[in-house]
Amino acid sequence: MSRTLRLLITGGGTGGHTYPALTTLAAVQRRQVPHDVLWVGTAGGLEARITAEHGIPFKAITTGKLRRRPNLRELGTNIADVFRIPVGVFQAIGHAARFLPDVVLSTGGYVAVPIGVAAKLIRRPLVMHEQTTVVGLANRILSRLATRIALSHESSLDHLPASARARAVVTGNPIRPELLQGNRAAAYDLFGLTFEVPLIYVTGGAQGSKQINTLIAEILPRLLEHAQVVHQCGPAWIEQMRAVALPPELADRYHPVPYVGSELADLFAAADVVISRSGAGTVSELTAIGRPSVLIPLIPTGGDEQRKNARYLAEAGAARALLEPHPTGEMLLAELMPLLADPELRHTMGQAAGKLGRVDAADALCDLLLETAGYGAPGSR
Secondary structure, three states, rough: OOOOOOEEEEEEOOOOOOOOOOHHHHHHHOOOOEEEEEEEEEEOOOHHHHHHHOOEEEEEEEOOOOOOOOHHHHHHHHHHHHHHHHHHHHHHHHHHHOOOOEEEEOOOOOOOOHHHHHHHHHHOOOEEEEEEOEEEEEEEEHHHOEEEEEEEHHHHHHHHOOOHHHHHEOOOOOOOOHHHEEEEEHHHHHOOOOOOOOOEEEEEEOOOOOOHHHHHHHHHHHHHHOOOOEEEOOOHHHHHHHOOOOOOOHHHHHEOOOOOOOOOOHHOOOOOEEEOOOOOHHHHHHHHHHHOOOEOOOOOOOOHHHHHHHHHHHHHEEEEEEEOOOHHHHHHHHHHHHHOOHHHHHHHHHHHHHHHHHOOOHHHHHHHHHHHHOOOHHHHO
């Protein structure tokens, strides 16, 4: 390609918005497309740190969040955000007008709205990507402005405004390609695991989850009679989880760790069952690798998205889900025991999960970006 692609990326605040954009940019780079990139986000968001780590040019703007059901404690913050939003829009217009992108990729979060407005005002095509099964408030706004809309799930079409559905395509949610290349034996060697009983991988995210950790501690002595557990509990919980009283003959089946990094792909490859939250990124990873899971949604979240994600997988036979606001250890054990006792059930659930996954999501979104930017048109190469 002789023409340099000018790509403006916006989105962030959390990993669920940041990593799909980063993974899609990596797909553009794998195509060896000549490109200039600018990422616009917030100074305090995860995207600021991630772009610095990867050497991606970054500009910060001011933004605010309008809460759909503010309480009195949030009233002052809401009022302040009313004034921050137009400031962010003017900043976004300035950055976009100076950069003049061929295409804008928005992966969500409230920082994406000002850039979406700017793209519309300077007449630059906008590709909006939605990670969740539902469509968040920011993306419902952007869907009216977007040139193309990329969805992670077919069911998300029903959550778009009717006028936007013709511009939508299901690409899936990009996941890091290295997660598909795990080595089961490497995980068994690293943690000193046995082939005698199934392996459960428990994660509450990088910082751990108080709810999940508490549930695991409650049932752990009984659980270890039927399984071995690698538990990413978070740095703040590691000593407490190491101190859980266990029968001496079963203690070596429990492996709490504060954080899981590069070994995640190997753990996914080795795990017979995963216990986790049901955020968009996690759901995309579990379906891409085809792993059965027991999902414990974080409640509440915006739009109750985690519970809807969990229900989506459960109804497809790809997971079991604890949808109650306050699940108990007994409920978790009741969901786990049939899976631990029946390898065929685990296999069937894994296959159902795999049918929902899109391992080519990053490439599909990359194709959509290039097409929207004009690289698919005659004479553009």
